[in-house]
Amino acid sequence: MNTPNISEQSINYMNAYEKSLTLWPVPYKSYFVKTNFGDTHIIESGDEAMPPLVLLHGASMSSTMWYPNIVDWSKNFRVICIDLMGDKNKSNSIVDISERASYAIWLEEVFNKLNIEKADIVGLSYGALNTVNFLMYFPERVKKVVLMSPAATFIPFDPIFFNYAFGMVNNREGVEKFFQWIFGNRYTVHSLILEQMVSAMMWTDTNKKATPKENGFPYVFTDNELQKLKTPILLLLGEEEVMYNPMEAYTRVKTSTNITVEMVEGAGHLMNMETPEYVNKRVKEFLV
Numbered sequence: 001m002n003t004p005n006i007s008e009q010s011i012n013y014m015n016a017y018e019k020s021l022t023l024w025p026v027p028y029k030s031y032f033v034k035t036n037f038g039d040t041h042i043i044e045s046g047d048e049a050m051p052p053l054v055l056l057h058g059a060s061m062s063s064t065m066w067y068p069n070i071v072d073w074s075k076n077f078r079v080i081c082i083d084l085m086g087d088k089n090k091s092n093s094i095v096d097i098s099e100r101a102s103y104a105i106w107l108e109e110v111f112n113k114l115n116i117e118k119a120d121i122v123g124l125s126y127g128a129l130n131t132v133n134f135l136m137y138f139p140e141r142v143k144k145v146v147l148m149s150p151a152a153t154f155i156p157f158d159p160i161f162f163n164y165a166f167g168m169v170n171n172r173e174g175v176e177k178f179f180q181w182i183f184g185n186r187y188t189v190h191s192l193i194l195e196q197m198v199s200a201m202m203w204t205d206t207n208k209k210a211t212p213k214e215n216g217f218p219y220v221f222t223d224n225e226l227q228k229l230k231t232p233i234l235l236l237l238g239e240e241e242v243m244y245n246p247m248e249a250y251t252r253v254k255t256s257t258n259i260t261v262e263m264v265e266g267a268g269h270l271m272n273m274e275t276p277e278y279v280n281k282r283v284k285e286f287l288v
Helices: 006-023 100-113 126-137 159-167 172-183 191-202 246-256 276-287
Strands: 029-035 038-045 052-056 078-082 119-124 142-148 233-238 260-264
Touching: 006 191, 029 100, 038 100, 052 126, 100 126, 119 126, 126 142, 142 276, 159 172, 172 191, 233 246, 233 276, 246 260, 260 276
Parallel strands: 052 078, 052 119, 119 142, 142 233, 233 260
Antiparallel strands: 029 038, 038 078
């Protein structure tokens, strides 16, 4: 069996992405905005006259992961789901974007292109890490923030995370084991999302491989950095979190910041999928 070349891998991924979008339960626009870092892909739903709500997804999940949440949130917001530059999704980077400062400058440029002066942001996992990073550089562009299951950010990953993450590479069985680890017996990921993740792992485009750097991600913010945060922030941690000890993260945030932190009962890392009813309601309570 021949290994697909990059072009075939890209086509397979884009097809899987489009199939995942069939899960999107409300009307949407899919479009690109040009930035100095490349073309940024966006899925947008809701009335353009409503306040903007920016959603930042988890690593390799793409903006399609928000399909269980978009119905509720698009009733009150112009919801703008941004495919994170440099990750496995439809955005296409043309320059290096591995430094934390670059990620923040890129996102501010997207805000400018969309004429967003200020927005609420909801970020999950890698998206939550990007959100806190953005606040470090451009807090004046953000109203309120909801962080869910941040990747690193407050405490390092448990070493076991890397075992599962590396096990996903070019390996369907590895992806299936990863989701089983994330969800346990509580939830089964939709087959279309599974197929998209598998195709993402098979996609070996060098522009889609973020190499960790000392000034890049993953990153745990210092106490001094976190104490600078003045934006209203709600942090939701799942009591079934497996990427790190959620109580350790809870304790650090509770004792060293002004962030509102809550444990979500019965939820793991991808709580937006696993417990959408609670997450949808809690996010709107905090933001509206």
